[in-house]
Amino acid sequence: MKNNIWKKDFSMVEYKKTEQKYDFYRSMDDMWKDLIKLSYQEMTRTQKQAADYILANENEIPNLTIRTFAVSAGVGQPTILRMLQKCGYASWSVFLKEIWKEHGREETLISIPIDGNEKYKSRHRAVIQSIGDDIHLISEMIGQLDLYQLDELVRKIKHAKIIDIYGTDNSANAATELAGRLLHLGLTSRNYSDLFFQKISAGHLGKKDVAIGFSISGETTAVIQALQFAKNSGALTVAITGDKESALANEADMVFLTPTIYHNEASKWIASRITQMAYVDALCAAIMNSDTHRFQEELKKSTKGFEEDVSKKAR
Helix, strand or coil: CCCCHHHCCHHHCCEEEECCEEEECCCHHHHHHHHHHHHHHHCCHHHHHHHHHHHHCCCCHHHCCHHHHHHHHCCCHHHHHHHHHHCCCCCHHHHHHHHHHHCCCCCCCCCCCCCCCHHHHHHCHHHHHHHHHHHHHHHHHHHHCCHHHHHHHHHHHHCCCCEEEECCHHHHHHHHHHHHHHHHCCCCEECCCCHHHHHHHHHCCCCCCEEEEEECCCCCHHHHHHHHHHHHCCCEEEEEECCCCCHHHHCCCEEEECCCCCCCCHHHHCCCCHHHHHHHHHHHHHHHHHCHHHHHHHHHHHHHHHHHHHHHHHC
């Protein structure tokens, strides 16, 4: 796509600067387009790529989430947010409302059964919408889940000598959860919160081992390095990430996508990791399903001690 697409009719836009605000003489409905065009020269190459996609596909934009837009435009969500900030929009949702106005649409709450009257729901639309986003993300993950690859991973895990699992920051929760569940299933899994120990552990793996790295962005340096060490040691490497073109994905023999949504630049630090947890559920279900008798017996062994403790307290 040509980067000069914005120039097509920009010469027709007459404006004057008054108290740091631009007064456009043409329809106010086109204001968002003009803001993109005025900020275009200040954008980076990838930001221009995002802007070009918006201007060339304006009728599609109202129906896209920032996640699906990023995929369609071939750029990252942070790139889109920085591009919009240069145009004066604080977030994707703020920009989207501007587009909806032009198309005669109002913001609507997704249909989720929830107690409370409509006025109360409207006040808490962000809460309701976050649940809707989670539902959408899990659906998107299911649509991209390679079941054949999942079966192959299960086969490798069942015969693995050691299963190393890496994750930091928000992704550490999913990594710890998977390690714990695999232990319950009688599989030898390891997970270290110390980043140095992650790399040491990865360096001691072998051809019979599996290394799994969690990172939504796929650019978490510590996880990438741990997976690199594991790959150099001969282990099967697996990336659980939201970006199939990321550095983490490039280090992996298998890649599973767990998308997320950033509403603005800062929110990526608290963005939902629900797809990571959904993937953990799916993987464990696949392991159980592959040999129900074996893993039911393993679960009985892992819970026997706890059940005995509870029984003694009940006496």
